[in-house]
Amino acid sequence: MVNAGRGAGSRVLEWETGLPTAGEMTPISHQLVPPALAAAFRIDLPSSSVDSPTSHLSFRVDDEDDEDEEEGEGEGEGGRADNDDVTVAGGEGVGGGRGRKKARMVWTPELHHRFVEAVAHLGEKGAVPKAIVQLMNVDGLTRENVASHLQKYRLYLKRTRGTATAATPRSPAPYVPCFGAKPAPDTAANRSGHCAFVSSSPATSSDATTTKQFSS
């Protein structure tokens, strides 16, 4: 019931402009099993029940000093507070930073989501790495990281639009092209227009690997 009519093209314009706001459509953290019900059934949940959308915004980097790349599964965060600041793992973050080398950055879905939102709010015009990095406010994230990802992002958008001859049965494209809209005004309040996150991956249970970057 998604693809119904494909005759009117101008209808898409309205669709783009009438997109819901982020806060209006962020119930991604919907719990399949309510705590009360779980308690009633004595179901043992992983532990985390309510997690904020922008709480654990931190990407893990794989430290590959030697040639040993064997990592264990590190899972289990305990305390969580209203941390709006995003931090990056692998380095100190602020201050001097004496870090190490440059590990491979892992663009976690949440991090990528922030990236997409930043780009969407900046607009096609001001979607420059510098602005994105500053808007994201991610400690540890450098422009190179964003630039690289931005390149991929643009390519993905181009691909999605270029392949429009009949149909696209190859890539369902989990993301919705945000480029093309957003005039990027300076003083005007950016309100309408948001990147719709159509995740068509219900996942069996607890799957955090829903967003698999832009695959071909």
Place this chain on the structure above:
DNA sequence: ATCTGAATAT
């Protein structure tokens, strides 16, 4: 100096 595109590396 920053941004974009392509090549390379893992």
Place this chain on the structure above:
DNA sequence: TATATTCAGA
């Protein structure tokens, strides 16, 4: 293979 990092050009 895919993704991230790095190089090189505008």
